[in-house]
Amino acid sequence: MIRFNDILEKVNPYLTSEDIAEVTKAYAYSAKVHAGQKRHSGEPYLTHPMEVTSILADIKLDKESIITGLLHDTIEDTLTSKEDITNIFGEEVCSLVDGVTKISKLKISSTFEKQAEDFRKLILATGKDIRVILVKLADRLHNIRTISYLPEERRKIFAKETVDLYAPLADRLGIYWIRTELEDRCFQVLKPNEYDEISKMFNSKKDEWEKYSFEIKNLLEAQLDKFNLESKVNTRFKNFYSIYRKMIKKNLDPDKVFDIKAFRIISKDIASCYAALGAVHSTWKPIPGRFKDYVALPKSNGYQSLHTTVIGPFGDKVEVQIRTEDMHEIAEYGVAAHWKYKIDSDERKKLIDLPESIKNIFETQTLSDPREFIDAIKDELITDFVYVFTPTGELKELPIDSSVIDFAYAIHTDLGNKCSGARVNGSIVPFSYKLKSGDAIEIITNKDREPSKDWLKYVVSSKAKSKIRNSIKNLSSKDSEKIGKEILGKKLANYGLNIDDPSTLEKLKNFSSENNFKNIESLFINYSLSKVNIVQILSYFNLGVKTKLEVKQKNYLNPNNAITVGGSSNIMVRMANCCGPIYGDEITGFITLGRGISIHRISCKQLLEVDSNRLVEALWDEKSNIKSSTSLRLYCNDKTGILSEVSNLLAQNESNIIKINAKKISSSKSSIYLEILVKNANHLKDIIKGLDSIPDVYSVERLLAPNSEFNLSQKNSRI
Numbered sequence: 001m002i003r004f005n006d007i008l009e010k011v012n013p014y015l016t017s018e019d020i021a022e023v024t025k026a027y028a029y030s031a032k033v034h035a036g037q038k039r040h041s042g043e044p045y046l047t048h049p050m051e052v053t054s055i056l057a058d059i060k061l062d063k064e065s066i067i068t069g070l071l072h073d074t075i076e077d078t079l080t081s082k083e084d085i086t087n088i089f090g091e092e093v094c095s096l097v098d099g100v101t102k103i104s105k106l107k108i109s110s111t112f113e114k115q116a117e118d119f120r121k122l123i124l125a126t127g128k129d130i131r132v133i134l135v136k137l138a139d140r141l142h143n144i145r146t147i148s149y150l151p152e153e154r155r156k157i158f159a160k161e162t163v164d165l166y167a168p169l170a171d172r173l174g175i176y177w178i179r180t181e182l183e184d185r186c187f188q189v190l191k192p193n194e195y196d197e198i199s200k201m202f203n204s205k206k207d208e209w210e211k212y213s214f215e216i217k218n219l220l221e222a223q224l225d226k227f228n229l230e231s232k233v234n235t236r237f238k239n240f241y242s243i244y245r246k247m248i249k250k251n252l253d254p255d256k257v258f259d260i261k262a263f264r265i266i267s268k269d270i271a272s273c274y275a276a277l278g279a280v281h282s283t284w285k286p287i288p289g290r291f292k293d294y295v296a297l298p299k300s301n302g303y304q305s306l307h308t309t310v311i312g313p314f315g316d317k318v319e320v321q322i323r324t325e326d327m328h329e330i331a332e333y334g335v336a337a338h339w340k341y342k343i344d345s346d347e348r349k350k351l352i353d354l355p356e357s358i359k360n361i362f363e364t365q366t367l368s369d370p371r372e373f374i375d376a377i378k379d380e381l382i383t384d385f386v387y388v389f390t391p392t393g394e395l396k397e398l399p400i401d402s403s404v405i406d407f408a409y410a411i412h413t414d415l416g417n418k419c420s421g422a423r424v425n426g427s428i429v430p431f432s433y434k435l436k437s438g439d440a441i442e443i444i445t446n447k448d449r450e451p452s453k454d455w456l457k458y459v460v461s462s463k464a465k466s467k468i469r470n471s472i473k474n475l476s477s478k479d480s481e482k483i484g485k486e487i488l489g490k491k492l493a494n495y496g497l498n499i500d501d502p503s504t505l506e507k508l509k510n511f512s513s514e515n516n517f518k519n520i521e522s523l524f525i526n527y528s529l530s531k532v533n534i535v536q537i538l539s540y541f542n543l544g545v546k547t548k549l550e551v552k553q554k555n556y557l558n559p560n561n562a563i564t565v566g567g568s569s570n571i572m573v574r575m576a577n578c579c580g581p582i583y584g585d586e587i588t589g590f591i592t593l594g595r596g597i598s599i600h601r602i603s604c605k606q607l608l609e610v611d612s613n614r615l616v617e618a619l620w621d622e623k624s625n626i627k628s629s630t631s632l633r634l635y636c637n638d639k640t641g642i643l644s645e646v647s648n649l650l651a652q653n654e655s656n657i658i659k660i661n662a663k664k665i666s667s668s669k670s671s672i673y674l675e676i677l678v679k680n681a682n683h684l685k686d687i688i689k690g691l692d693s694i695p696d697v698y699s700v701e702r703l704l705a706p707n708s709e710f711n712l713s714q715k716n717s718r719i
């Protein structure tokens with residue numbers, strides 16, 4: 001069990017004796033108020049804050065953070081009040097403990113809307129002080145290390161929350177070792193079979209791999225010596241979770257992933273990094289397109305390194321990373337790396353501040369629509385970036401798939417608002433052009449230009465989105481009327497109607513008066529503000545939105561008897577293919593252009609990319625007893641009889657098979673594709689559980705179901 005002395009030994013080298021006296025006081029206080037409390041493991045509760053503090057001491061955080069580590073659970077779990085902490089340890093410590101407490105109280109939920117709110121509260125709770133996040137990460141790390149003591153039913157939820165929220169946060173802050181440890185431990189809880197398989201593979205290959213890497217290491221060192229480059233060569237192991245991700249993403253067998261060897265060269269300065277790269281490339285052939293220079297263009301979390309992949313001496317792929325000692329520290333410790341050095345109070349202020357990328361989330365915090373907000377979070381937290389240049393040669397980092405409009409807004413709001421076009425590397429490009437790293441961009445402005453709703457189609461950065469939305473909202477009523485008429489006109493044109501036709505205008509006028517709008521102008525204004533449901537208008541015109549009577553009913557697959565849209569049960573819908581909702585899933589309707597309303601699962605990734613104005617509420621009728629079809633993919637050992645085991649299980653569960661397809665993916669593995677009929681989401685859950693318990697089946701996933709599952713096959717699935 002950890003002793004207080006272990007902590008003292010760690011902080012001794014970098015804290016003053018006064019600081020240590022205060023830390024000791026905090027320890028005594030924490031011991032007093034937690035006295036008698038026990039953890040799930042049966043150990044005294046105090047071991048937890050001590051372990052957390054020990055992690056913080058490892059990354060050499062300041063006195064206030066160390067004290068916060070010791071006290072972080074006192075407000076939540078003991079009789080201690082905020083006033084007590086302020087009186088004894090001062091306001092700074094109190095606000096840190098308070099921030100950690102607020103985060104702990106957040107209930108991270110699985111539904112889409114709630115999740116957005118949770119992210120927002122989490123960021124707000126930090127009071128923009130990065131130390132709150134660092135203490136919380138240490139807290140979570142220790143809780144995950146001891147997760148086996150949690151009651152079984154809570155383990156998966158806890159691990160899911162960690163992998164969804166805290167691992168990406170650690171990644172964003174560049175704290176590699178915390179991220180990988182959180183990921184691997186959660187992976188073990190969430191996908192125990194896959195974890196075991198990779199772990200077994202790893203152990204069986206270990207000896208061979210060590211022998212091989214010893215040889216490569218010697219060869220590399222000899223080569224670097226020849227060029228007089230003083231460097232260290234390390235072998236590098238990928239964490240299990242990233243192996244798994246690679247396996248799924250590239251559809252590789254685990255063997256293949258293990259075949260990729262990875263080495264790291266630590267050089268003494270930047271010049272020798274490039275020299276070492278030259279040495280490597282002159283020895284082994286580099287694979288084109290695999291070289292990345294994160295030294296000249298660091299990642300947004302501060303990461304720097306040269307990456308290359310070469311064909312090694314035995315004809316296999318060898319990944320090499322080259323960096324300096326300092327860069328290595330940042331790669332491992334991220335934002336926390338800077339704390340290791342003696343710093344003055346000005347620098348300290350800068351360090352405490354949240355990084356720009358996380359602060360950007362604050363700018364969008366007023367967004368009222370949770371979907372917009374979660375969109376913003378995802379933009380800021382988990383995207384990859386492109387690096388482009390301003391006309392003066394300044395480097396800008398933008399989310400991948402950014403357009404010139406994103407770029408304009410990144411420079412200045414006015415530049416964005418007045419953007420009428422752009423030149424990239426000297427040529428005019430359309431707004432739909434996606435920026436590439438290295439592009440030099442020049443924005444063309446027009447003082448009469450105003451942001452248009454259409455721009456939302458092209459932008460990906462949360463800043464651009466919120467600025468465009470704001471500026472649309474700020475338009476005068478005359479302008480809103482014009483825009484409202486224009487966009488409604490465009491929509492109606494899809495259905496062959498001209499909004500300037502007298503008969504169309506007449507009908508819109510009637511619609512206005514029947515729906516309590518003052519006049520048709522007010523209808524346009526409200527339409528531009530997305531306050532009019534397009535479904536209402538389309539059904540008034542008998543367009544696109546078909547009523548049930550007009551459509552021949554299909555039997556079991558027809559969801560129309562079971563869904564109400566925007567309060568009406570008489571609207572024709574179809575199930576979206578991208579996420580295949582079934583009865584019982586949380587759903588929402590999306591108004592397509594000319595193809596009626598499609599029903600998506602609320603967790604569907606597609607929804608993140610669409611205009612949220614076109615979403616309408618959709619609900620299942622609780623009394624319905626329809627069946628829906630859904631698809632599953634199983635990975636299993638290739639064994640005779642496995643198909644009959646699967647179909648027996650489905651029969652037992654009273655589910656009908658529509659389609660079943662098996663495919664060999666390696667000498668011993670198969671994948672099975674299943675399309676089945678189920679009654680509802682719970683029924684499906686039982687079936688998945690049943691399939692999962694067949695010994696030779698090692699994974700079951702519901703297809704076309706992004707986001708809501710621990711589904712790693714999706715792009716950007718880091719959270």
Ligand code: MN
Pocket residue numbers: 048072073139
């Ligand atoms: Mn805790």
